[in-house]
Amino acid sequence: MTRTELLGKEWLMSDQEDALPLRKILIVEDDANYRLIVALRVRAAGYNCLTVSTHSEAIRLLSGNDEIDVVLLDYDMNRSGPDAVVEQINQLQRKLRMIGHSNLNRAREFSALGIDEFFQKPLDFSRFVRLLDNTEVADETLLPPPT
Secondary structure (H helix, E strand, C coil): CCHHHHHCHHHCCCCCHHHCCCCEEEEECCCHHHHHHHHHHHHHCCCEEEEECCHHHHHHHHHCCCCCCEEEEECCECCECCHHHHHHHHHCCCCCEEEEEECHHHHHHHHHCCCCEEEECCCCHHHHHHHHHCHHHHHCCCCCCCC
16 A cells, blocks of 8 residues: 555655655654554654653663654653753754644744744644655744744
């Protein structure tokens, strides 16, 4: 079954669906049900996916796995924000794409940490897959306009 058959044509940006590079995504989310739903959808889109439920698990996994390209990072994890984990990820000195994921009022807080890509919950899978498929989008900020 192709990605088009799994996801529907609107999910894909080109007819060369099987030529897209396979990326490995790390989902950092403490809500087990939501983490499972996101992982299933990301895998259905044709990406490798790993999941963890804590920031410390994310650091351990990132320290030992150079194949991870993208981190989808939840803000509120067991009553702690992402400040420390973002600092530790930056200390790994790896080229990683970090994407913030939380409720809308956290977008600016992610931006203050140097994470300019943000998705509001619930995750817009169509937009997320387009972001992963098209590396040109990486330079654009996905934060909402100032109010």
